[in-house]
Amino acid sequence: MQVIKGYRRKNGKIGIRNHLLILPTVVCANQVCSRIQQKAPESVAIPHQHGCSQVGADKERTHKVLVGMGKNPNVGAVLIVSLGCEVINAAQVKAEIEATGKPVSWIDIQGEGGSVKSIQKGIDEANKLLQKIAAAPREDVLVSELIVGVKCGGSDFTSGLCSNPALGKAADILLHKGGTIVMGETTEIIGAEHLVAAKAVNQQVREKLFQCVKQFEHEVERMGVDMRGGNPSSGNIEGGLSSIEEKSLGCISKAGSAPLQDVIEFADEIPARGYYFMDSPGNDIECVSGMAAAGVHLVCFTTGRGTPTGNPIVPVIKITGNEITAKRMADNMDIDTSSVLKGKQTLDESGQEIYEAIIEVANGQETKAEILGHQEFSISRIGISL
Template sequence: MDAIKEFWGYWRDDGRVGTRNHVLILPLSPAVSTSASWVQQAVPGTVSVELHQDIHPSVSGYPLAIRTLAGWVDHPNVYATVLLALSQDDPVVRDLLPQLGHHVRYRLVSLEGEGGRRAAQEAARQVAQDYLTASKSLERQPAPLSQLILATECGGSDACSGLSANPSLGFASDRLVEAGGTSILAETTELIGAEHILAARATSPSVDDAIWETVRHAERAAMRMGVDFRGGQPAPGNIAGGITTIEEKSLGCVHKGGNSPVAGVIDYAERPRMRGLVIMDTPGHDVMQFVGMAAGGAQVMVFTTGRGTPTGAAIAPVIKVSTRTALKRQLPDLIDFNAGSIIDGVQTREQVGWALFRKILSVANGERVAAEILGHREFGIFQGWGAEA
């Protein structure tokens, strides 16, 4: 295969490159989520999310929430953001704005500052329209693959996940890493039982230690809450799909990381400081993982599934990969790519992996995926594992 060395994206002032050029309407409290949706509908071409969690210094995981919101505002796929708040004096506003660099385009609109909901919505609508008009002046330009961060995810896994979709994604991930790019492997709770495989590929003793400690930390947190991951996993859907133990599930999960050395371990919603394969500490919840990896700067995401899911992310395309051809036929409007030809015996992992790598680059170049077409923009922020016992 001829090496592919670039994609076409939107260069940002800080030197990063986006695969999309979104204007984001971001609510900073649940009370203004309806207003954010109203603005998004009033200005077609913008994107928004609904925030259902209270974000306040007194609420668990507040620093993670601030970092996550900052990562979404300061994302290479986002041209500009309209921030909606109840008041300009809200703690979240006070703590979020200093996290945003001078290169970030945003405007804060508050119900208090504008004199009510209707006035605030109209003010936000006008700002969003102005941003959208300005965004159209940007054109895609060539960029090296070293600028690309890929997020990898699996959900609704079945007995074929570790045989078809996940190894194919791992092959594609390796090709990106070889080209100088970055790939994020997440789902800490689904590394349990396979952490030794990743630790053996650590690039340094400190990375080795971080892999072990990250998994142990998640296990200790679960035990404090009276939950045993090793007894509570796999989930009922996984069992119905043919997975028998958490170790079997984890062994399939780590295939998404291919065979590349593990260059580092980062916290939830943290931007990678190194290139290569990186592990992000996230829960096993699909939506929260996508939100965290997007906050870390991932411009393209791949979601392998054996059971099917419509989940998407507002600011980054999510490529759905089926483990079986039957699932692609069953859910043709949700699945973007079929890895089931490996199970069918008509293609090899390398053949499907190369095809998936090309699909990732096509999406990075602007091809829309099912989750974007269907308008899926699920949003939830991880609140952390809690204090140590």
């Protein structure tokens, strides 16, 4: 069995990074978190716009994503920063993350007496947590424990011709070894959903997938807008994609050929091994954030046009099939699959190259997005602000 080096957490899960996460429960705590992070450079922060003026399922989504980010096994410890009067319950967030066995501290800005005192207290707490996780050993863990998200963004004609199907080959290799693949982007399978559903292990899973698409289409109809121009975007169209169906046919090849085990909600924890579909927006940052909150270890992200975005807690491997993009955005691209289009490499060979990159990144090699400090994070909203 193939092994990698990882961090074994107290709940039995493995991580491939050992981050201290500074987590604001509400937008009002963002600046305090950012200042703490600046003084604790080994930490990562996830500023966001939410946490107040939310009710019902919308509030629960924000809560679930924040907790999921803290529970992700790439996170070794968490510092929660609350304001004190938001709708998100910081004590509950703390309790749910602590259930994983990792150290969690919590400071409250109103309780501490303002921003300056909170920053000072936060720096002290962050340094204590960093000391606690610094000695965490890396040990041999099985590749079968890896959970990899597959995503595409800034697509062009090369995405469907080589980078996405090559990623699908890599996905098949990981799945064959007992690992897990998570594909999202409900908006990106429209017109090809029947092909994804055909892989479902049973009728219930097929119906769940169709319901995701139906619900999204209902929301577009309710708004009374034409999706074209937003998806495919103007950049997609300029890159040679003529319709959402053409884009979707390229998109779905990222997940490979394995049976679809289940359809999960946005940011829901991955229940078992195999191939799963997460109901999520196509928006790059929202989708990757949902995957991170669901527990993926890393994301393979194909892009023909070129996009630099990353994530605070999961490495994002950038893959392109466009030779021009690979050269023009060499700072951001990790893998160039354009050799497939030239006939110099087969899809199987390119997939093997991507799989080997997954193993290297899992073993600690930094992606371009990590090196450049791309730590984009966003929570998908489903309700109005009060």
